[in-house]
Amino acid sequence: MQDLLTALVAKAAAEFTSLQSRPAFEAAKARYVGPNGEFTGLMKQMAGVPKEQRPVIGRLINETKGQIQTLLDTALARIEAAEMQAQLGPAIDPTLPSPDPGPGTHHPLTLVREEMCRILRKVGFTVADGPEVETEFYCFDALNTPADHPARDTQDTFYLPESARFGNVSKKDPGERYLLRTHTSSVQIRTMLKGPPPIRIVSPGRVYRRDTTDATHSANFHQLECLYVDKNVTVRDLKALLDYIFESLLGKATKTRFRPHYFSYTEPSFEVDLSAQHLPKVKKEWIEIGGCGMVDPTVFASVGYDPEVWTGYAFGMGLERLAMLLYGIDDIRYFYQNDLRFLKQFA
16 A cells, blocks of 8 residues: 555656646546546555554545645646736846836825815815824814714724724724724814914815725715814805805816705714706706714814804815716726726826
């Protein structure tokens, strides 16, 4: 039996070394370890081995099985490497000039973000940024979002492990958790904590939510939010700014309207609809585009502002939604597929 097993391993080693394709590999594998393979046949002979010899023969069979499996794994790895190399093609010399003579282009989301920031800079807003990893205080607590709010559920928000540590993101409370920010409103809190009003900021950036990806939803997307805090700020100021923004971005024929809504960090709160049927692929008269409202006094209290002295408004919207309206794009997934045929349309 030992001689048969040794001869089988030697035969397999010689055959597997010469295999060049996956079909040949599968055929050779079947000849050795398949239901009717040579090694399988030797294993079946264990039933006729005397009881006192079974431990020795069993050990030899297990050793042979391991050797054959190693030969199979080595041959398969070599074949997979050859298949990958065939897909990659010949090596590229990185010192050669690019075969594409065309200039680079901005991503459509970048174009919309920069245009929105340009529009808002004209009326006194400055761009503010913040970390994408946040704590519960900046993302929820300071924004008057109670502990039992659905947005704080693990099915809606990406929480990081309790062992996670970030040197550049400090916690207000040692017991709070780190998370991927669900909105850029956390930038507003960080800005207000840095100093007194007046404040006029726009905070564009990437945010994360546990959404199932489809034509209009993504687990990561981009928001643009604005905050204005000063004395005697009113809803009329908010409506005038939104009218100005959408007319500047989408055209003079664009109209906006408010619908009463509820947000924990603004009071009163509104949903913002816009009418822009002059744009491509806009089929409805009114389209929901974002949310807004007057900053809740509780939020001011959490950052040390006197709500009897200061008032302000805040609003936010998705950049993907704006880009889809502006360019007539009907699927949010196009933004993340890195297809040059799509991206070059916005040169």
